[in-house]
Amino acid sequence: MKKVLALILVGLVVAAGVWFYVNKGHEDVAGEKPELSINATELVKAFETNEQEANKQYVGKLIEVSGKIVQIDLTEDGSVNLLLESDNPMSTVLCQLDPLQKQDQSGISEGREVRIKGLCSGFTTDVVLDRCHIIR
């Protein structure tokens, strides 16, 4: 009887372990410290000059970027993409506000200088930061 109980217990623990592994949560961006800090113009320049090198340096990292909001794009599914100005009028730093860990969005407006942290995903025509949080 004890053996059976022990087996059931072990089974439950294993099942719980598997369940937590499969359903583990997304990275806690809100609570994490950025690895490095840079301004929007320099970040865009880094990708324009040598994309491969910039990919190595920034992609997959939580970085802090400062700059001026030139445009706010609202997508169909309710996402907010803030575009930070760079020297090149064709390229910005596109910061998408975190859809998983919501934040206060009051006071976000075009023309405002902001500091934002987010996960760098790479360069399209813009440097893209995902899951962004406004620091200031």
Add this chain to the structure above:
Amino acid sequence: MYDTSFFRFTFVTLVLTFLSLGAMNAQGKYFTRSGTISFVSDALLEKNEAVNNKVSAAIDASTGKVEFIVLIKSFQFKKALMQEHFNENYMESGKYPKSTFSGRITNLKDIDFTKDGAYKVMVTGVLTMHGVTKDVATQGTINIVKGVANVQSKIRVKLADYNIQIPAIVKDKVAQEVDVMIDCKLKKV
């Protein structure tokens, strides 16, 4: 006599040039940085859905050139583990951070970008992902509403074509073919 015909010729050429410039201008270029690409891979046991709404897309209405740039890490999954496997095991986004499509609208003359309406479009081009480039052809619609081009299309991607390997142990969980849906609103620039 010679002089008048010469001037007439110059005048006509100038008028034609301005007219064609005007027409080109009316056609123009369309662009977005916040386009959406999503996919659902329906397999036996699991339904994986992922959305990326930071797609850069451009259409040149005068030449029919079409350009999409998509970052792999920007696909958002509901389950963190799926996202991790997608990036690390299947797409190897550290090595191949982006996917691109570069092509041309083949029935450009059927589309009037200056007139509201839904137009059927045929596109051929090359799709690059996971470091592999392949020819693709697809159809879709462009819905022109007040100067905004709403582009919708679908590309069926066979994972094996792009050397995306699914380990045998999760074979039942991951579909071998995936429908990639494109839904972008391009504004005139």
